[in-house]
Amino acid sequence: MKNPGHERGPEVDLGAVVKAIAAFSGGLDSILAAVLVSRLGVDVTLLHVQHLFSANEEGRARIRAAAERVGLSLRIVDASAEHLEVIRNPKHGYGRGMNPCVDCRIFMLKIAKRVMEEEGAQFVVSGEVLGQRPKSQHHRALLQAADESGLGARLLRPLSANLLPDTLPVTEGWLRREDLLAIQGRSRERQMALASELGVVDYPQPAGGCVLIEKAYAARVRDAFAHVGRENVDVEAFRLLKVGRHFRLSERAKAIIGRNEGENGILEGFAAGRTRIEPVDVMGPMTLVEGEPSEEDLLLAATLAARYADHGDGDKIRMTIAHEGEERSIDAEPIARDDPRIAEWRIGN
């Protein structure tokens, strides 16, 4: 049986439906790769791998809409827990932040391989472009990812296929080499032209890079690994690292102070198991202290929290300190705004 609804060159006889799983980040290149292969007669299913640093719910809604627009079915697989292991112990190390991009890409391909096998598909499509990211998408890195993911020749990068060794879809005659492309480098011109040739419009804009690359977030991850142990930094801990100002008060205690009402609300959700400090009579931030804080740590956290409350400079502020059902009040003198210890304690900025 031939793939229905697709025009193919006369030399290639599919004989049976050929199926592929296309890794779909939501960015233009991944849509183009998937649509191109689909137009060549392959039954393509898009796969979006969700993890802690991928698109949020709003981003996933855009990804669903994009899949609908190009008429391809979409599977979203939540791999958050498995992905943590990649961040904790990357074989190939980190980039300029705490971003294990090489391992992360290999991980995505491994998930795609698993889905390929579940769906009875023959190969995986990826929108990677040779040389687009000089550090992780050079020739050797692409071949290494194919190899280490276990996909080998079952991994097709149609946008750069003619610059790379032949893959199974070509050697098996499911696709013709001349229908595939030889795009390389960082310029987006060829992709923009291809988008208009394929009628791919209104695609989601690429996300601004994951927080693991950001200096401040990377500093918080390093601090957490050093003080809590990398195996103990779980999904919740990684989420909390995104919220508020973080201060390392001592080897055993860290304070997290909300920067606005929205963050105070989010911190509420993380209060269980942590000490909670709040001003009583004035508006001010929610503060959480985690670890095993000493009395000195708690008083320091209260003076620091008082510095961010609405008050006259230097006025003492009544604060509650609550932990596991026990609550007490203290009068905290806000730490001076220009106290150099604030910058020393601050993790990231």
Ligand code: SF4
């Ligand atoms: S930027 Fe983040 S999500 Fe993207 S490959 Fe690197 S670590 Fe993974």
